[in-house]
Amino acid sequence: MNRPITTEVAQPNDLEAFWMPFTANRQFKSAPRMLVGAKDMHYRSHDGRDILDGTAGLWCCNAGHGREEIASAIKAQADTMDYAPNFQMGNPLAFEFASRIAEITPEGMDRVFFTNSGSESVDTALKIALAYQRVRGEGTRTRLVGRERGYHGVGFGGISVGGIVSNRKFFGPLLNGVDHLPHTHDLAHNAHTRGQPEWGAHLADELERLVALHDASTIAAVIVEPVAGSTGVLIPPVGYLKRLREICDKHGILLIFDEVITGFGRLGSPFASEYFDVKPDIMTLAKGLTNAAVPMGAVVCRNEIYQTFVDATSDGIELFHGYTYSGHPLAAAAGIATLDVYRDEGLLERGAELADYWEDGMHSLKDAPHVIDIRNLGIIGGIELEPREGKPTARAVDCFTDCYENGLLIRTTGDIIALSPPLILETSHIDRIVDTISGALKRVA
Ligand SMILES: Cc1ncc(COP(=O)(O)O)c(C=O)c1O
Numbered sequence: 001m002n003r004p005i006t007t008e009v010a011q012p013n014d015l016e017a018f019w020m021p022f023t024a025n026r027q028f029k030s031a032p033r034m035l036v037g038a039k040d041m042h043y044r045s046h047d048g049r050d051i052l053d054g055t056a057g058l059w060c061c062n063a064g065h066g067r068e069e070i071a072s073a074i075k076a077q078a079d080t081m082d083y084a085p086n087f088q089m090g091n092p093l094a095f096e097f098a099s100r101i102a103e104i105t106p107e108g109m110d111r112v113f114f115t116n117s118g119s120e121s122v123d124t125a126l127k128i129a130l131a132y133q134r135v136r137g138e139g140t141r142t143r144l145v146g147r148e149r150g151y152h153g154v155g156f157g158g159i160s161v162g163g164i165v166s167n168r169k170f171f172g173p174l175l176n177g178v179d180h181l182p183h184t185h186d187l188a189h190n191a192h193t194r195g196q197p198e199w200g201a202h203l204a205d206e207l208e209r210l211v212a213l214h215d216a217s218t219i220a221a222v223i224v225e226p227v228a229g230s231t232g233v234l235i236p237p238v239g240y241l242k243r244l245r246e247i248c249d250k251h252g253i254l255l256i257f258d259e260v261i262t263g264f265g266r267l268g269s270p271f272a273s274e275y276f277d278v279k280p281d282i283m284t285l286a287k288g289l290t291n292a293a294v295p296m297g298a299v300v301c302r303n304e305i306y307q308t309f310v311d312a313t314s315d316g317i318e319l320f321h322g323y324t325y326s327g328h329p330l331a332a333a334a335g336i337a338t339l340d341v342y343r344d345e346g347l348l349e350r351g352a353e354l355a356d357y358w359e360d361g362m363h364s365l366k367d368a369p370h371v372i373d374i375r376n377l378g379i380i381g382g383i384e385l386e387p388r389e390g391k392p393t394a395r396a397v398d399c400f401t402d403c404y405e406n407g408l409l410i411r412t413t414g415d416i417i418a419l420s421p422p423l424i425l426e427t428s429h430i431d432r433i434v435d436t437i438s439g440a441l442k443r444v445a
Helices: 025-030 068-080 092-104 118-135 156-161 201-214 240-251 272-276 303-312 329-344 347-363 394-405 427-443
Strands: 035-039 042-045 050-053 111-115 143-147 178-181 219-224 254-258 282-285 297-301 371-377 380-385 411-413 416-419
Touching (some): 068 329, 092 111, 092 297, 111 303, 118 143, 118 156, 118 219, 118 254, 240 254, 297 303, 329 347, 347 380, 347 427, 394 416, 394 427
Antiparallel strands (some): 111 297, 380 416, 411 416
């Protein structure tokens, strides 16, 4: 660590007011875990311990923590201009940042709409897809297709196309006209596969079934995560995404890749679309976009999509959509500085250099207690545990607590450990992640 992490942060004496997101509030507040500082690969806990970050925050601090280049860019912009509207006005940094993003996105995908989060990016992408179909004269295409076990954030659009029951069941009928492809997870065929599984490409053909059921003329878009992260690291089978692309092309359906976690080097390439050599029509971004230093998301579209809106509108606003903070100058400043760091340190490719070591490390846990599957791609790892009888998720939660007490932050979803450390990691960090999890698995019942 280059500079010490500051721990001089006042501890709150009342935990009641903050209704914590995606958290068991009662349990947390009875035994809180506070993070009070962060630098490079580590957090500092409130009790003064260094915690190795095995998750890049929430899949977002790809360049590690406390990057001075990013902090000073934010400060400089805050001193110059805190905020400016982007409705019928502009700020130069938002334009510059969009151009910089377009330099690294797949060819022909150079039009960037700014949002503030992954959820907003998803809802924006779905709205752009629906509006695009209408603007190009295909207004009957109003259906959206997502996938079981997909996670696309928490907006109404995102939970409608998403496939996680607890994120959906409390919130009413959701969007109309949404169907879901089956997920691709299959332990019987694919357990302990290194990288992409061979079995499962045919599951993309389920899209043909939906086309046969509804007719292509009713379907606007399909949205998938190239690698499903939040439901436990589900790696697409070889050929699956290509097949989806072919079926979408055949039927005039837009393909949206939700690259909120796969973007910005997670697989060892700037985006998953390059890794899998499949170009979507629209991609959603967030998280690593600003290294999480300021909240921001983006939707990147094929140039023809933007051009269709512009050409179809002789006068006035082309797309009735936007956020007060779309292209916020502080976020744009953070984003430009983040892209500089990624470029200067080769972080968008670094995952490829470490992927084999990471893969070996992950799969060395194959015979550890409770492990029923290990999955990996780029610098992503998933370790699936046998659920405790009658108590799903309990074993993984115990494993999380044990790792945290032993200086490692992991993430669990169901009975799956999901790992996605910052891309500045060294092999020694991989060794520590593996050793700590190995110890935890031996200790938990
Ligand atoms: C694939 C994917 N899409 C969307 C989101 C939502 O992003 P946010 O939490 O920034 O709204 C996430 C968050 O984990 C995600 O993994």
